[in-house]
Amino acid sequence: MSDAAGSLVRTAYDAVREAVLRRELRPGQRVTVRPFAERLGISPTPVKAALAVLEREGFLVSRPHAGYFVAELTAADMRDIYDLRSAVDALAARDVARARSPELLARLHELLAGQRAALADGDIDRYADLDRAFHQSIWEGSPNRRLLGIADQLGAQLRLGRNVTITVPGRPEASLDEHAEILDALEAGDTAAAEHATRRHVTQVIRALETALNSTN
16 A cells, blocks of 8 residues: 555544544444545545454444444443453553653643542533543553553543443542552552552443443343
């Protein structure tokens, strides 16, 4: 594939992925090529290539003779993704604790304070955005470039599912305490404590997910 062709595929990939994550395309909805090709001013070929990539990454599913559809995550899918996130997040936390970058630690303090303020204001959307930014910042603090790509992919896939954990009474407040515990370990440079706090946090998220899903069944 030429650089020009690859660039067009990337443009189409970014556009479709963003539409899925912003829920302009809803879970289960069919994804058609022509609207994206016309919007982006490109031929259908790179759009089709982008849809194939998104299927491999778990954002879309292909149905014979029907085309591509936005993936619908089951509870089991989300548990599997969180299990993987636990391992990736723990590795990133160890790296950050080892480096103890003053700039990154200051950024994490800002994000945690922002989360507390958003929750106090009842701004759940902003709280959720800052929650993602907190974890994203830790991923970016790892020197392992492959880790960042994998973590970003898993985080994006989770956004396909329903954000139900936030509906569990007391869960947002508990999450802030867990973030504070992670940050304390990072500042102390305690790699083992940072890994333990991170894994504990993800475990609690999984439990909240199960509680929320059980309550809706």
